[in-house]
Amino acid sequence: MGRCTLLLAALALLCPGLISAYRATGVVGDKLVLPCFYPITKHTSLACWGRGSCSNTGCNYPVVTINGTRVVWAKSRKYQVNANMETEDLPLTISDLNQDDSGVYCCRVKVPDLGMDLKREIDVEIQHPMKSDNLVQGSVDDTMTLPCKYSVSEGVREVCWGKGSCPISGCKNKILSIDENKEVWSESSRYKLLGNVANGDVSLTISGLSKDQEGTYCCRVRIPGPFNDDKKEIKLEIKDVNLIKGSVKDKLVLPCSYSTDSGTYKTCWGRGRCGLLSCHNTILESDGDTVTWKESNRYDLTGNLGKGNVSLTIDNANADDGGFYCCRVKVQGFFNDLRKEIRVEIRDADRISGRVGSKVRLPCHYNVSEGTSPMCWGRGPCPLFKCSNTIVSSDGDSESWTESDKYKLMGKMQDGDVSLSIHGVTKEDEGTYCCRVELPGIMNDKMKDIYLEVQDDGFQTIKN
Structure with missing residues (x-):
């Protein structure tokens, strides 16, 4: 497992996108490497990479098929697999990325010696190249500010903010605008200008972020003359973190569940973000049928464990209970664990x-x-x-x-x-x-x- 961790770190440095257990992000024109770890055996393993979710047999819309360490078929030179027996990996390299390469990829490995059919799905997102200062990241329910400033040496200008890339003129899907008299129009109270507009700070503040607000935003400052407008595009990425609000002394329930079609699984709850392989600062553990350990009697699983309800109950909440929690369901296979992060906000009522x-x-x-x-x-x-x-x-x-x-x-x-x-x-x-x-x-x-x-x-x- 140590070698797998080292390889992940190396891939994160070598490829342009960030690779995680379930998600990979690449940039148009670059290449991306998707890892697929499997156990080495004495006999040859059969494997394939395909587009779309893993099917019951084989790969949907295959792009590469492998026999042992040898690639026997590839859809095009765009897709390559260089098997590495030392690290037990069948990584798929996708070259010359474009946005059509976004979507789910499935790696499937049949291991005869173990009688196993291993599957791994990775969600790939391909983005346009963008400077780091044009990328803003937040979480659901956060308040974020998208920066945009201009020089007011020649006076205050008309400004608009829109959802989507900047068009030739104006803002499409306009959500906020300001005229030369500093009169502001906003589609919703969620959008507002909190900077000093008189000094050219027209940064957009969005409160109560939701996942559907993710995407590209356009800030446009109107400058007289053809094609003189000052434009800035900013990409907003929103992590889908659940928010639970409560007050001191409340009883809180942090929802988490999974399908039990293949049986129940061990589960852990931890404080902080989900780690790559385990729960950090574990506060509760379950063997799938009962709670086997808990840090305090304030923590419990009161749902139907047999049906996959592993929601965490926190009794008698206090101010220290605020922050992130991780629910981790330990599914068999490499990087198959199901993870869910929840943020708790405690108010002093x-x-x-x-x-x-x-x-x-x-x-x-x-x-x-x-x-x-x-x-x-x-x-x-x-x-x-x-x-x-x-x-x-x-x-x-x-x-x-x-x-x-x-x-x-x-x-x-x-x-x-x-x-x-x-x-x-x-x-x-x-x-x-x-x-x-x-x-x-x-x-x-x-x-x-x-x-x-x-x-x-x-x-x-x-x-x-």
Whole structure:
């Protein structure tokens, strides 16, 4: 295994793309090497490389077939395999890359001595050449800024941002623009300019990233005269990391599951990003049927392990529980492990205690000097927009909707008191609540998280 790790490191240095267990990225015009490790045996192994996912037998749309260490057929000179018996590798080299080379590749090796048919799929993405300062990387739910600046020595210019490469004129799929009077138009409150526009900083800030926002963006500064516009293209890469939000004392569930068509597998959960071969800072392990070890009784797998549900439950969350977690399902074969990364965000909510059967008041106020505003109360921490699991909403002057008579706004709303009263409290009411006041302007909403703890002999108090 040490030799395999060394080869991966060497390939990462030699080829233009970054190679991982399941994904490889290349650049148009360069070449890319896709590794395929297998165990050496006394008898000849049969192997193939093909386009598309691995099929039940052979390779879909084969590009190379191999008998032992000898290539017996190749679709074209574009595809080459130089078998290396010392490192137990059948690497596929793809030359003169173009964007049509993007997609899934399958390496399949039949090992008669072991009675095994090994398969490995690699997702390949081919990109246009781009300077490093034109590449921005982020994760789902992050806030990222795409840089763009110009000289204002001759005054402020009209600017637009669009999704996709810069066309001959204007911006296609326009998401934001600014005119010579510095008036800004934005397709969504997710897009905004936070730099000093007067000094030519028109960098685009995108909040609450989602996977569908990945791709190329165009910043265009309009300069008088034909073909004088200042253009900049920036590629945004977004890692698909799940985000779980919670508050102190919450019970969190970090989802992770896999198909059990071939049986159950060993699983581990670790703190931090997923490693190449194992879990870092392991906090829980399972043999596929039961939990065999856990760092603390706060961690557990409460799903149906027999059906592949290995979601991690964290009881009594605290501020130190924030950060990345890795779920790793240990599938047989080289680099076949299934991996999922989840980011946990813990908010320090105000705390209210109440007893079963009592009425509890969750305080929330805002400044009404410029008038009242719509608002809502929801179960769970405040999300990026609106309320999740809304239980009460108001148009600013009166309560417009409530899930039940259990929830009431009994303060003076004209004075900005939108405190929530919960009648007949039960143990099920325990948890985090969000008060959200929708103030005018982009990303101006007032948000407050409050954790309600319900006790049989408790009393009402607030802790900051």
